[in-house]
Amino acid sequence: MAKSSCISTAKLFFLSSLSSSFRLRYLTTATTRTSLSFTITCSRNITTRASKSNKKKQKAKVVVTAASKNSVAVKEKRRTRSDKALDEHAIQSYVGDGGAAAPHIPVMLGEVVDVFSSKPLRSFVDCTVGAAGHSSAIIQAHPELKLYFGMDVDPVAYEKARARIDAILNGDSCHPTSDLKTHTILKNFRHIKSVLSEVDKKLLDTGVDGILMDLGMSSMQVNDPQRGFSVLGNGPLDMRMDPQASLRAEDILNSWPDTEVGRILREYGEESNWRSLQNKIVKTRLRGGLHTTGEVADLIRNATPGTRGGRQGWIKTATRVFQALRIAVNDELKTLEDSLYSCFDCLAPGGRLAVISFHSLEDRIVKQTFLDIINSNEDDGDEEGRQRSELRKIRNDNGENEPWIKQMIQGYRGAILTKRPITPSEEEERLNRRCRSAKLRVIQKVETE
Numbered sequence: 001m002a003k004s005s006c007i008s009t010a011k012l013f014f015l016s017s018l019s020s021s022f023r024l025r026y027l028t029t030a031t032t033r034t035s036l037s038f039t040i041t042c043s044r045n046i047t048t049r050a051s052k053s054n055k056k057k058q059k060a061k062v063v064v065t066a067a068s069k070n071s072v073a074v075k076e077k078r079r080t081r082s083d084k085a086l087d088e089h090a091i092q093s094y095v096g097d098g099g100a101a102a103p104h105i106p107v108m109l110g111e112v113v114d115v116f117s118s119k120p121l122r123s124f125v126d127c128t129v130g131a132a133g134h135s136s137a138i139i140q141a142h143p144e145l146k147l148y149f150g151m152d153v154d155p156v157a158y159e160k161a162r163a164r165i166d167a168i169l170n171g172d173s174c175h176p177t178s179d180l181k182t183h184t185i186l187k188n189f190r191h192i193k194s195v196l197s198e199v200d201k202k203l204l205d206t207g208v209d210g211i212l213m214d215l216g217m218s219s220m221q222v223n224d225p226q227r228g229f230s231v232l233g234n235g236p237l238d239m240r241m242d243p244q245a246s247l248r249a250e251d252i253l254n255s256w257p258d259t260e261v262g263r264i265l266r267e268y269g270e271e272s273n274w275r276s277l278q279n280k281i282v283k284t285r286l287r288g289g290l291h292t293t294g295e296v297a298d299l300i301r302n303a304t305p306g307t308r309g310g311r312q313g314w315i316k317t318a319t320r321v322f323q324a325l326r327i328a329v330n331d332e333l334k335t336l337e338d339s340l341y342s343c344f345d346c347l348a349p350g351g352r353l354a355v356i357s358f359h360s361l362e363d364r365i366v367k368q369t370f371l372d373i374i375n376s377n378e379d380d381g382d383e384e385g386r387q388r389s390e391l392r393k394i395r396n397d398n399g400e401n402e403p404w405i406k407q408m409i410q411g412y413r414g415a416i417l418t419k420r421p422i423t424p425s426e427e428e429e430r431l432n433r434r435c436r437s438a439k440l441r442v443i444q445k446v447e448t449e
């Protein structure tokens, strides 16, 4: 780290937002770089945002100043593993039908229920209703709930969720005096504002008490080879969450410019062998291109040296390539960033937004956007406003009621209740391997703006 002593605070913060491989590359050549707008390989969004304005750099400085003086690399790895006891019985009750191969197990179910349990929840939006596991648990935990929205862009999830929520409403498990109104909607969560205002225009002013985003794929999607998400099952190169969308993985691999194919492997897959894969993919076009997930898996298997990542190393590479394609097909990162701002706008005073992410690119966007949201102050020119908007890390004084809140970051417009993301307990990881990369972050809007 000797060289890094000449790197500015803002750059250090930027480094903390890069994956370790990018950071290493940057640090090795740091002395030859002069500004934040260098040509480093990382998500386009994040690069643009980091170099956009002095205002953003100023915010970055505040965070680093407040952070510990420990190594930035160590800081990024630290996280808070959930200490909540796993309630297997509750999980069994909310497992969804994930298709032939395996059920869909809701991730960090108890932790998500806890996020919304301290205050009355009169209105709630599940942006990613999936098999309705989290939604069912929330509905049953809140007899006071009056208005529920479940959104999903995938028609299979939408049908399953609708049937499941109807069954709760009509079954014995719903509170007998409940006058809950439910709306299950087949739409991308980027349209949350229009969805709420179509039901009641006033909702955009009053806001909702809770919003959940459980990102990633459901078991229904992964387990169906015809959707094209699975590395090991053979099927068409589709990967659309929304089957009405026009772009498929096949289109990217067979017709996008080679530099764009390389860019998504590098930025969205964080794949170090991207250049060689890009060349091999483009060469297949001379022989008719790639049309099935099996063909892509074969290409990666043949392109991955046996020594790389162990005997099954090619599966790790394939997982990164599939992730890159899926992110590009569904425009996941831009959609997430824009939607986090929209969701926060839709919260009532004191309302909470909880987000579960499944890979570092998503989590970085959630972390950065939450910081940006709580610190943004429309009246930036005013000195008093600037002082108020300074981010402050504070301990949770309400630890007895909400022990899951360890350390918060207080800002002008709200508080981040999870200074470090909550990750699944070891018990949960043993029960459900799919949850192992999950990270839960929660933001709360101020009581009065």
Ligand SMILES: C[S@@+](CC[C@H](N)C(=O)[O-])C[C@H]1O[C@@H](n2cnc3c(N)ncnc32)[C@H](O)[C@@H]1O
Pocket: 096, 104, 105, 106, 107, 127, 128, 129, 130, 131, 132, 133, 134, 135, 151, 152, 153, 154, 157, 187, 188, 189, 190, 214, 215, 216, 217, 218, 241, 335
């Ligand atoms: C991990 S699953 C959610 C599972 C759900 N929480 C449960 O307990 O059953 C993620 C869901 O989000 C949906 N999804 C992903 N991106 C979306 C978007 N932009 N808008 C709406 N739904 C989306 C997927 O189709 C999938 O059904």
